[in-house]
Amino acid sequence: MTDKKHFLSRYDFVYKLNSPLVISKSQGAVLTDIDGFNYLDIEAANGSVSLGYDNSILDESIAKVRDITSLPCFCESPLRIGVGDKIAQALNSITGTEGRIAFELGGAQAMELAVKAVRSNTNKSQYVVFEGGYHGRSAFTSQFSASQRYRSIVGDWRLPVIRLPYPDCDQCRFSQHPANCQTECISYVKQLNAFEFGGTYSQKSGTDVAAFIFEPLLNAGGMALPDKRYLNYLVDFYRSQGALIVVDEIFSGWHRTGKMWAFQHYGIQPDIVVMSKAITNGMAPLSCVWARDPIMLEPHFPPGSHSLTFGNNTLSLSIADTVIDRFTNWAAIEGDVAILEGLLGLVVKRLVDKYPAVVKSGYVIGAAGRFLLQGTYGGKITELARTIARDHPVDDMHGLILANSSLAPNVIVFKPPLNIDLSLVGTFEKLMDMTFAAFEKLNTGI
Ligand SMILES: Cc1ncc(COP(=O)(O)O)c(C=O)c1O
Incomplete structure (x- = not known):
């Protein structure tokens, strides 16, 4: 064919x-x-x-939108409010923090939205990611994703992205084995951030990092599971320097790793969580950013901060509603x-x-x-x-x-x-x- x-x-x-x-x-x-x-x-x-x-997910979801097949993007609906509330609850209850929800259509777009939310809350300029990380292949998100191949057409925009050692203990960047590991990755990052030669730190103004953006389980990067000590060190350190902690749960969210969120394995408190894939069971485009208050509240994120024609498309939202209920009811x-x-x-x-x-x-x-x-x-x-x-x-x-x-x-x-x-x-x-x-x-x- x-x-x-x-x-x-x-x-x-x-x-x-x-x-x-x-x-x-x-x-x-x-x-x-x-x-x-x-x-x-x-x-x-x-x-x-x-x-x-x-297909029972589809049947159930279509029934919910028979009377509201589509919606102008300047109108709100009980459906969208309801789905937002359900997702917010799934994060508010686990983080113990109230946060807001914003919708997008795909993983890359949601990552872009998350970076927008970061930018509206900080005057710092650099981003820290993992080698091997994957956050999408739009022109913007390919600047964060690891491979240079992703940027071969759009070009390397030289966003200030710092790539930290690949978090895969079975393929240690410092040629160590988990049995004799001295957390050389942590020593490396400590050094990177203690002297001006590392490019993120200045004696005058400290560390210039707006956000640490990572997957708690690197999907495209070879299903690499970051070492707990390494990841916890990075979160604690960058947070102490004023960076926001952005967790890309696009792949790992909604129980893919057992727990609802993969960050729970590490006891991490995120500032921003990005999700997609599982929320519609792959049946319709929808992604979502959760940010703890006040990151996506006014005055940081006033009306008009973002816009998309299909951000309240009723079929995707209805499918998300059905899928989230199924996750919730699966005791x-x-x-x-x-x-x-x-x-x-x-x-x-x-x-x-x-x-x-x-x-x-x-x-x-x-x-x-x-x-x-x-x-x-x-x-x-x-x-x-x-x-x-x-x-x-x-x-x-x-x-x-x-x-x-x-x-x-x-x-x-x-x-x-x-x-x-x-x-x-x-x-x-x-x-x-x-x-x-x-x-x-x-x-x-x-
Ligand atoms: C962790 C992660 N982030 C971002 C993306 C990009 O999502 P999308 O392909 O919907 O743009 C993916 C896709 O595989 C992913 O696994």
Whole structure:
């Protein structure tokens, strides 16, 4: 189908694949293509489809907006107020702080909005992020995201962005192993901020950092989980210097790591939290910024600080309303995700032990995990997995959809729906096993 002439620009991720999947059906954790092949989607549309592909969400949401199909952007609605209140509650209750909500449409746009909120509250100018961080690929957010490749078209605007050492202990920037770690990353940052040579500090006016912006679990950066001491040090230090703490929970929010917010694993108090993906279960564009008061209140953020035509689009808001209620009504969610984490952890352990020439290590947190490979063959393995059982389907699956990013080519990641049918974890193991075996065979001598 995609080989035929069509008028879509081949600009995006779809055409990164030589022959992209052309999907006609989705249900639970399974995608079916137009030729009838089934794929176990263990990456849940880049972690968006946390509640699985589920058309009952759509039916329920459409019913709510039958009488208000769209809304002019200068009008308020009970629906939007209600969704804002529900999201605010999810953060106010956990942080113990009251905050305001603002909507946007995608992850990158919400990050831009968050930076606007930062700018309206500070006269400092620099931003601190992690190496390996990913905050979007709009012209503006690509300045914060790690890879220079993202800026290759728009150009490097030289925003004052400081990149701190990659927070991945299994690939320590200081060649240490967690067992003998002396937190060299912290010593590095201490030095960076104690002398003018680091470029953020001046003896006269202290540290010039407007915000520390980070993912509590780096998604595109290879599912890297920052060391607790390192992250807590950075939050405490930059806050003490007057910087705002901006947590990018676009991927990790809403129980992806077990807890509702990944920052909870660290006991961190954020100033601003950005979310997207899971709030509509990947079904409609909507993102959201929460900022503790008074960051998005007047006089810092008066009416007219921001504008978008579709910020109160009723279908996205209705879907968010339905999805948030489902999360809220899933009383045992933390326990259930812990069970999934345990099962996935066993799969990872067995496969790491079985394929030492291919896989170095792996781990799982909540419903997110990774295999750290012995080389930069994440792309090849992901591609192999896609058709691994085409001729001999396993549990009716013809392939496995994994994720991998050029930011971390030596990693493959998985992030299934949180409510995946647990028998499919066994299917995942079988397909993964077949994939590693096939890769090893193809690459004997690696
Ligand atoms: C942590 C994080 N931040 C930002 C983004 C960008 O979101 P979007 O693709 O909706 O612009 C992503 C997308 O994968 C992400 O994982």
